[in-house]
Amino acid sequence: MSSKSHQQKQAVVGIVGGGLVGALNAIYFAQRGWKVELYELRPDMRLPVHRESRRGKSINLALSERGLSALRGTGLNLEKTILEASVPMKARMVHIGKNGTQMSQAYDVNGQHINAVDRARLNELLLDEAESLANVTVYFEHRLLSADFDNNSVEFMTSEGKKTYKNDFIIGADGAYSKTRTQMMRCMRMDYNQQYIDTGYCELSMPPAVGPDGKPTFALDPNHLHIWPRHTFMLIALPNPDFSFTCTLFMPFQMFEDIKTEDQLMSFFQEHFNDSIPLIGEAALKSDFFGNPRGSLVTVKASPHNYKDKSIIIGDAAHAMVPFYGQGMNCGFQDVEVLHQILDQHNIQPHVNNEGVIDGLEKALNDYSNTRVKDAHAICDLAMYNYYEMRHAVTSYKFLARKKLEGA
Ligand code: FAD
Numbered sequence: 504m505s506s507k508s509h510q511q512k513q514a515v516v517g518i519v520g521g522g523l524v525g526a527l528n529a530i531y532f533a534q535r536g537w538k539v540e541l542y543e544l545r546p547d548m549r550l551p552v553h554r555e556s557r558r559g560k561s562i563n564l565a566l567s568e569r570g571l572s573a574l575r576g577t578g579l580n581l582e583k584t585i586l587e588a589s590v591p592m593k594a595r596m597v598h599i600g601k602n603g604t605q606m607s608q609a610y611d612v613n614g615q616h617i618n619a620v621d622r623a624r625l626n627e628l629l630l631d632e633a634e635s636l637a638n639v640t641v642y643f644e645h646r647l648l649s650a651d652f653d654n655n656s657v658e659f660m661t662s663e664g665k666k667t668y669k670n671d672f673i674i675g676a677d678g679a680y681s682k683t684r685t686q687m688m689r690c691m692r693m694d695y696n697q698q699y700i701d702t703g704y705c706e707l708s709m710p711p712a713v714g715p716d717g718k719p720t721f722a723l724d725p726n727h728l729h730i731w732p733r734h735t736f737m738l739i740a741l742p743n744p745d746f747s748f749t750c751t752l753f754m755p756f757q758m759f760e761d762i763k764t765e766d767q768l769m770s771f772f773q774e775h776f777n778d779s780i781p782l783i784g785e786a787a788l789k790s791d792f793f794g795n796p797r798g799s800l801v802t803v804k805a806s807p808h809n810y811k812d813k814s815i816i817i818g819d820a821a822h823a824m825v826p827f828y829g830q831g832m833n834c835g836f837q838d839v840e841v842l843h844q845i846l847d848q849h850n851i852q853p854h855v856n857n858e859g860v861i862d863g864l865e866k867a868l869n870d871y872s873n874t875r876v877k878d879a880h881a882i883c884d885l886a887m888y889n890y891y892e893m894r895h896a897v898t899s900y901k902f903l904a905r906k907k908l909e910g911a
Contacts (some may be wrong), residue, residue, distance in 0.1 A: 511854035513538050514861050517657055517670030519647045519683045520544075523622070524818030524835035525676030526629035530577050531843045533636040537853040540670060541633060542645040542659060544677070549627050562706065562749045563741045564625070565592065565617040565728065565829035573836035576843070579632060585625055589618040590742040596727035603778035607727065617728070617829060619741045647677065650686040652813035655859075671855050672864065673814040676835075679803055681820030687810045696804045700825060702736070702890070703756045704798045707791040709783045711746030719746045722782040730893055731776050737894040738776050750783065752792075753894070759797055765789050800825045802883050807872035812865035815872075817842065822879035827893055828886035838875060845871045 516532050518525045521543030529541045546553045566589065574581040593616040594609040610616055633639045645659040645666070650673060658667045675683025687693060714720035721742060723729055729740040729748070736754030743749060762768050768789060772780050780788065803823035809815040818835030849867035856862055 511856060514671045514853045514855050515540060515669070516672045516674060517542065517668060518674045518676055519657070520675065520677035520681075520818075520820070521630060521633075521641060521643070522676065522678060522818070523626055523629065523832050524839060525674070526626060526633050527573065527577075527836055528674060528676055528817065528839045528842075529633040529639050529641075530579070530629065530636065531839055532853075533633065533639045534577065535843070535846070535853060537638065539633075539636075539639040540668060541639060541641045542647065542657075542668075543641065543643050544646045545643065547630075547641075547643045548623060549630065562622060563619050563743055564622050564832055565741065566620045566625075567617045567829065567833045568615065569830065570833035570836040571618075573840040576840050577632070581628065581632065584628060585620055586618060588624060588744055589620045590725050590744055591616050591618050592728045592741070593726050594728075596724060596729045598729060598731040598776075598778060601774075601777055607724075616726075619728075619743065621743065647682040647686075650683060650814070652687070652690060652810055655813070671859075671861060672812065675814065675816040675820045676818045677820050679801055679819040679823035681816060683814065684805060684816050684820050687814055687816065691810045693810075694804075694806045696802075698802045700800050700802075700887075700890075701755050701757075702753050702800060703759060704751050704753045704800065704826075705759065705792060705795050707750040707752060707783055707788060707795070709740060709748035709750050709779070710787065712782070721746050721748070723748060731779065732894045733775050734895045736775075738779060739893070740779075748782075750779070753890075756797070762792070765793075768792055802887065804880050804883055806876045806880075807869070808875060808879075809868035809872050812861060812868055815842070815868055821875075822883055824883040824886040825890055826886070827890040828882065830882055830886060834879065834882050838879075841875060842871055845874065 515538045517540045518529055519542050521541050525541060529539045533539045571582050574585065593614065594607045597606045597608060599606055630641065634641055644662050648658045648660050648665065650657045652673060655669050655671055656667055657670060657673060658665060673683065675681050677683050688695060709722055711719035712722040723740065725742040731738040736758060738750055738752050740748040740750040762771055769785065772788065801823055802825060805816065805821055808821045817838040819831060821838065822834065824831050846867050849863050851861065851863055851867050
């Protein structure tokens with residue numbers, strides 16, 4: 504070993520947020536020889552006691568090639584494992600009129616498709632893989648309170664009171680309402696824009712149907728993302744491997760508020776989504792609609808994504824987007840892939856030099872921000888546009904005629 508390597512200490516990266524993006528990033532850093540500390544606000548979701556109600560929290564997600572590529576980049580079996588438990592969605596099925604007419608619109612002439620995956624299962628799988636690596640420590644029930652980036656210090660509220668940790672580099676993967684981001688904004692000139700839309704969402708569950716052989720089966724064609732577009736609002740349904748569908752009703756908050764009674768709800772569904780009623784079931788529809796939370800939808804844009812060589816934000820912390828393009832998680836996974844491509848290009852080593860600096864890191868992170876910010880902003884805008892497309896444009900005469908010409 505050279506005298507230089509004697510003087511070097513292994514670099515510690517602190518990742519705030521053990522959600523989808525933070526957990527994947529922990530794997531990437533650990534594979535490159537960093538010591539990784541992953542801090543997650545919630546208790547360990549894998550423990551049976553915490554597998555309680557996940558109702559109303561976007562139970563499944565569309566995983567696309569953008570996200571799959573990042574999973575593949577770990578060189579682990581992640582892609583295969585998660586795809587085995589997914590349902591491929593090759594097209595969208597538009598439920599056009601009141602009589603239940605359906606029209607299939609393929610996503611790609613060459614058969615490329617998206618996959619419905621279970622959010623919790625994917626998160627658990629990533630946490631399992633991260634924790635299996637010797638250089639990763641996961642701290643649950645750690646809520647970031649404050650960060651002093653210039654002194655490499657982060658403070659958390661834990662079940663045992665406040666705790667402070669020292670990390671050489673801090674990553675905020677703590678979601679749309681990122682505390683890491685707000686701490687960075689205190690010490691740098693970060694442009695920041697947050698925009699809510701007046702549409703909210705509520706999840707409804709469509710149980711398996713019973714097939715002619717008495718076995719459970721899907722109530723709708725499983726290889727489609729189903730949409731009931733109604734111009735200013737819509738219902739969608741994504742399949743789950745257990746033969747159920749998770750439906751999401753997107754509509755203006757005022758419309759949610761106007762439906763106060765079960766009779767009003769049933770009249771609304773009979774008017775707009777009549778074919779879905781027997782599939783969801785009247786009792787379940789009423790209990791989900793009045794029992795499940797209404798989520799709000801926000802776009803977050805920030806620039807730049809890094810503060811010197813001290814910290815960076817990724818995933819929703821850097822670019823939350825409305826869910827209509829199905830790319831929020833996929834884009835966050837791609838952040839991880841792109842970040843590590845850039846760190847590799849800059850030959851960043853997981854060592855801290857005598858001055859307490861990770862050589863070349865600041866330039867690499869500046870490169871990352873310069874590359875990624877404009878892509879992140881573009882995908883946020885595309886996601887917003889796709890809301891219009893899904894709830895309205897797919898029903899337009901021109902759109903349907905074009906699809907007919909394409910043979911869809
Ligand atoms: P999050 O999933 O928000 O995870 C952040 C983590 O940080 C959480 O575990 C949280 O507990 C933790 N945390 C927060 N604050 C702190 C703190 N102070 N200290 C420590 N930890 C903290 N994307 C897709 O790609 N495809 C889809 O089909 C899709 N559908 C969606 C449907 C809906 C209804 C919604 C709302 C979103 C959808 N998305 C979809 C977007 C996707 O959910 C997000 O982009 C993705 O969850 C972002 O992952 P993340 O890890 O960056 O953030």
